[in-house]
Every structure is written in structure tokens, then in C-alpha cells.
Amino acid sequence: MSARQRPTDVSLALTDLAALQALSQGNISALGILYDRYRAAVSSFVRRATNDASDAEDIVHATFMTAAKAAATFDGRQSCRPWLVSIAARLLHRRQRGLSRWARALRELTVRERGRHTDPHRQLSARDEVQRLSVALERLSDAKRIVLLLAESEGLSSQEIAEALRVPVGTVWTRLHHARSDLRRYLDRKDES
Template sequence: MTTQRFRAVGGSDGEALARVARGETVALGEVYDRHAEALTRFAIRLVGARDAEDVVQATFVRAAVIARSYDDRAPTARTWLFGIAVRIAQERRRAFARLTNAIRRLGETHQRAVVEVEVSRSDLQQALQELSPEKRAVLVLAEVEGFTCEEIARMLEVPIGTVWTRLHHARKAMRAYFEGDS
């Protein structure tokens, strides 16, 4: 990957991140131009090519949010950014594991025994994509993020009955997908 530089890159990472903390989003672009290529190579090794760009983007979003925490005495933000990327990759792995376990638990509530299957990331993504965006959001919020139906109803500004219905239908669809009834 080659990074094309469109912004003038001057000053230190500490100065740029201090500007980001003050709300100057252009400064984040300067930090991106300096570190995106190395961070992308690292992310590819960490999570694979398919997810690397997501990790890099999430890293820079998080860096913008927590820019005030950067220790500007460090000569470069590289170590700080790589640390953020590692934490994001770990969070993504944990979220995927929670979702995989949640899907497996769906079968436990069912009357008949469910054949254990090893759910691959692509199978899971495909199953989720078959849900409507509304059902997918409710399922992920409940089963992956651990929110209650009441909290989801407040977040989405819908009646709690709507959340229960969407969650029921999403679980049913996921069960059918993984039991081969799709």
C-alpha cells in the first residue's frame, strides 16, 4: 500500500495531536499521512488483510477521541497508535467471540438439540447480512454488546415490544440459518 500525501506534514506528532485535541481535524490527517502505511502493514499481520483497514480506521477514530491522552514528550505517536490498534483488534476478537457464543446459545433455548458447528467469520457475516438492518442491530446490541431490551428500546427510540419482536425474529432466523433451514 502506498500512502498518497495530500496535506502538508510539518511539526511533531505531539503538536499535531494537541491540535486534534483542540478540534483541528486536519491535524489528524497529518498524523494519518505519517503513520497509516506502517500501521496498515502491522494490522494486516495482526488481523489479516480483510480486516486491516477497519482496524486502521478505528485506530485513527479512537486516536482523535483520546488525543488529549497522548504524551507529547514521546518522539513519535507510532507506539501509541500501535497500542491503540492492538486494543481495537482485541476488542474485535472478543466481540466476534461473544457473537459466536450468543449464536450457539440461541440453539440451547430451542426444544431440539442443535448440532455443534464451527461458525466461521464469513458464515456469521453472511447470516447477519440476511437479517434486516433493524433486526441485525437489535441482535448485535443484545447478544454481542450485552444491552437489555429496555436499553435497546431507549437507544433506538422504539417501543420495547418492537425490540422483543425484532430480537425474537432475528434469533429465529439465525437458528434457521445455522441449522440448515435457510
């Protein structure tokens, strides 16, 4: 039994920095260790940040591949979760700026409109607070939603978000402000109704 437990013990003992160093030297098992540790966190962020659930797993996959290739650039902090989430956010941001954003926006609009008018169950369940918040988040633009989630859910500072998305910090502040305003307006309106 102890022999079977050994790999787990080793993977638990390995710090994020050590795992990324091993990865930068070509040790692919280290990528598995990091995936086991942070897949849930990255996947959770990506699935909240994008309305297109079908893309979520692709983004998670691309996040870990990008991290593997950029492992040598990790700054050595205790946990690489913010770093991974930043990579995911950058990929989402880049995807959003790509040529396909128009097609995606159209698809999202269609889905939203369809959901709003033809799915009574969703309307009913929207009374639930969590569901209401989720729906409100979905209604934000990708840019605003990503910034808001990075700040409130992942605890990144405005400066860190700006570096992750490679945008000016002023842009982050603007998006944060508008994201909160939109969200509160939507939630308040729902409360009144």
C-alpha cells in the first residue's frame, strides 16, 4: 500500500515552483500534478467567464499548455493559481478580440434571447439568488465579466489584472466600475419585479 501511496505523497510535497521548474526541464508528469491541483479552479473561472460552455474545456486545455510552455517565466510565488487564472483570462480576452467574436456574439445573443423568452423554468429558477447572480453575470460583456471575476472571485489586484490582460490599469478600473453598476442595476430591477 505504501508503494501505491508514494506518487501521491511526492506530488503533494512538490511545490508549485518546483513543479514548474521540472516542467520547464521537460518533465511532463509535473504538468499532470499541476492539472490535478488547479484544473477545478481554472475550469471554474473559465466557465463563469465565458458564456460559451463548449469552449470552456478548450480554454482550460490551452491554459495548461500555455503554462507548460511558459513555465520558466513563473515568478515563484507560493501558489500558481493566480498565474494560471491570468493565463486563462488572457486567452479568453484574446479569443474575444479575435475575428470570430462577431459570430460568437451573435450566437450568444440568440441563446440569451431564446432563454429569456422560451424557457419558463429558467425564469422561475432565476428567483433563486445564486441563479439570479449567474444570469446577471451572463448578461455582462465578456470584457467586464472577466475583469469582475478576476477581482472579486480570484482576488487579483487591479494592477495584476492589467498585467494579465495586457491592458492599461485605467481600463481595468473602468470595466470594474461598469461591471458592478450593470450587475447591481440588473439585480435591483429583478428585486423590484
